[in-house]
Amino acid sequence: MASHFEDARYYMGRAVEHAKAGIKEEVEPLEDRVRELTGTEKEPEPGRLEKLQGDLKELEQRAEGEAREAVENARERVTAYREQRED
Incomplete structure (x- = not known):
């Protein structure tokens, strides 16, 4: 059944x-x-290629932002270290 x-x-x-x-x-x-x-x-629905390109662009922008933050942070540390050595 x-x-x-x-x-x-x-x-x-x-x-x-x-x-x-x-x-x-x-x-x-x-x-x-x-x-x-x-x-x-x-x-039109975005195709697979367009979706991947959009994702890659977003990742690129995020990585660029993170790299800028890392460089800025490193510069601040170097400046602080140099100031500390001068004292």
């Missing part, structure tokens, strides 16, 4: 997937027409 429920659940899932695809297919031309009339365009 349990296998019947598992089978039914599987086929219900497939039916939902097909219904969703069918609705999307039917509504797409209408959506395009509405967008054309209102003058709004679909935003």
Whole structure:
């Protein structure tokens, strides 16, 4: 009996997937027409390459900031050390 429920659940899932695809297919031309009339365009989804480039840019900026902080910190330490030696 349990296998019947598992089978039914599987086929219900497939039916939902097909219904969703069918609705999307039917509504797409209408959506395009509405967008054309209102003058709004679909935003393209960023591709994998664009996402990676964005991530790399963010990492580059963060690393640059951390490097600047490290240099500033080192300069302060050197200045403090030199002042301490002069006293």
